[in-house]
Amino acid sequence: MSKIKVFIPCDEANHVCDKTQYKEATLWEKIKLNIHLIYCRACREYTKNNTKLTKTVKSSKIECLDKTCKETMKKDFEKVLAEHKH
Numbered sequence: 001m002s003k004i005k006v007f008i009p010c011d012e013a014n015h016v017c018d019k020t021q022y023k024e025a026t027l028w029e030k031i032k033l034n035i036h037l038i039y040c041r042a043c044r045e046y047t048k049n050n051t052k053l054t055k056t057v058k059s060s061k062i063e064c065l066d067k068t069c070k071e072t073m074k075k076d077f078e079k080v081l082a083e084h085k086h
Contacts, residue, residue, distance in 0.1 A: 008032050013043045021054050 008016070013036040019025040020033065037044050065073070 006032060006035055008036050010036075010040060010043055013037070013040065014046055017043070017047045017050055021050055 013033055016025050016029045016033040020030060025033070033047075037047060
């Protein structure tokens with residue numbers, strides 16, 4: 001008969017916290033994380049900060065460059081870099 005592992009170490013709890021932020025954690029992982037958070041103050045703080053960071057990024061008005069613009073910028077940079085190597 002195998003034992004069900006409910007208690008997890010902090011590094012695993014932090015990893016599950018990260019997965020949860022990206023909606024990649026399973027229900028069982030979330031349950032183990034919540035049990036861990038009951039008794040671990042450091043991981044509660046990590047989770048709180050991670051949640052705050054995710055909310056901040058989602059609510060920001062960040063505009064990313066499209067792929068074509070990035071490629072053009074990369075080519076221009078490599079061209080200038082090559083010119084300065086000689």
